[in-house]
Amino acid sequence: MEAYLQIDDQVLKWLWPLMRVSGVMLVAPIFGSAYIPIRVRAVITVILTYALLPFAKELPDAAILSPMFFLVLVRELLIGIALGFILRMVIDAAVLAGQTLAISMGLHFATVVDPQHGGTPTLSQFYVIVGSLLLVVTDAHLALVEIMANSFVALPIASSSFAPASAWLVVSFAGTMFVSGLQLALPAVAAILMVNVAFGVVSRAAPSLNLFAVGFPITIMVGFVVTLISIKNMFPVWLNATNEAFGAMLQLAGG
Numbered sequence: 001m002e003a004y005l006q007i008d009d010q011v012l013k014w015l016w017p018l019m020r021v022s023g024v025m026l027v028a029p030i031f032g033s034a035y036i037p038i039r040v041r042a043v044i045t046v047i048l049t050y051a052l053l054p055f056a057k058e059l060p061d062a063a064i065l066s067p068m069f070f071l072v073l074v075r076e077l078l079i080g081i082a083l084g085f086i087l088r089m090v091i092d093a094a095v096l097a098g099q100t101l102a103i104s105m106g107l108h109f110a111t112v113v114d115p116q117h118g119g120t121p122t123l124s125q126f127y128v129i130v131g132s133l134l135l136v137v138t139d140a141h142l143a144l145v146e147i148m149a150n151s152f153v154a155l156p157i158a159s160s161s162f163a164p165a166s167a168w169l170v171v172s173f174a175g176t177m178f179v180s181g182l183q184l185a186l187p188a189v190a191a192i193l194m195v196n197v198a199f200g201v202v203s204r205a206a207p208s209l210n211l212f213a214v215g216f217p218i219t220i221m222v223g224f225v226v227t228l229i230s231i232k233n234m235f236p237v238w239l240n241a242t243n244e245a246f247g248a249m250l251q252l253a254g255g
Contacts, residue, residue, distance in 0.1 A: 016076050016157045017056040018049045023080020024148060029091040030132060030141050032084060048145065055152035076157060079253075082170050083151065086248050087144060089177040090241045094131040096181030098124025104185075104192045105223035106216060123227075127184065130231065134238045143246060151253035173248045180241040187230040188223050195222050 025031050025045045032041070102121035120128075135141065199215045 013053070013056075014049065016072060017052055017152065018045070019073050019076040020080040020151070020157075021045055021049045021052065021148060023077045023082075024084040024144070025080075026084065027081055027088050028084030028144060029088055030135060031144070032088070033132075048148070051145075052149050052152060055149045056157060057152075072157065079151070079155065080148075082167070082252055083144075083147065083249050086170060086173055086252070087140070087242075087245050089173060090135070090180070090238070090245050091128060091131050093177045093180035093184065093241060094127035095120055095124045096178065097184035098122075098127040100181065100185040101188050101223060101227065104189045105220050130234060131238060134235060135242065138239065138242060140242055140246075144249075147246065147249050147253060150250070155253050169248060169252055173245070176241055176244050180237055183237045184234060187233070188226040191226040192219055192223050195219055 022045055025041055025048075031044065098121050102123045105123075195215075195218060199218075
């Protein structure tokens with residue numbers, strides 16, 4: 001009986017932190033990317049759980065397969081998903097920027113099948129690649145691991161500090177996603193708007209001019225040129241969105 005209890009304690013010591021880390025790995029960018037094989041993500045999850053075990057000191061008194069056991073499992077999984085989803089919305093801002101720009105340029109029909117986001121425009125893929133590289137350059141993936149470690153201290157397993165009101169924090173952060181997406185796409189969208197206004201004036205002066213044959217290539221060219229020029233100005237937007245994401249994650253984790 002004593003040996004069974006020891007095995008029980010060891011399983012729970014691993015399982016509850018594993019659920020929180022797994023929740024982060026399911027949805028967080030870079031770690032939870034669908035391009036990474038499931039087996040690789042599983043190995044990374046186990047390694048991270050082992051590294052974070054010293055931080056998960058306070059464990060609830062719940063037997064395996066008891067109602068309390070399942071409640072703690074679901075709660076830890078939701079905490080991990082909430083932490084990873086906040087950072088995921090920073091990358092989703094790139095998808096939004098690409099979609100907005102593609103519609104303005106007339107390239108919304110040029111889509112690719114993305115296992116992570118479904119059918120998305122090629123411009124969204126470009127913004128996602130740039131955003132992911134910037135996250136790696138700014139060590140956002142390492143900061144995410146640090147926040148997971150701090151969450152076990154500030155938000156112990158089965159503590160009552162993770163209230164349903166925390167869900168509103170995740171929902172309200174979606175506003176940052178929309179703002180960042182519009183900021184990324186705004187320079188090119190504004191340039192394309194001025195081009196369309198100019199073609200509107202030209203159409204009044206020369207009604208016989210085929211604007212579809214002339215305006216479409218020019219609109220695409222202007223959109224690409226302005227996008228390439230504005231790439232160097234993306235970093236402040238990404239840095240601001242990333243900082244707000246980590247601030248929201250710290251607030252969610254009770255830090």
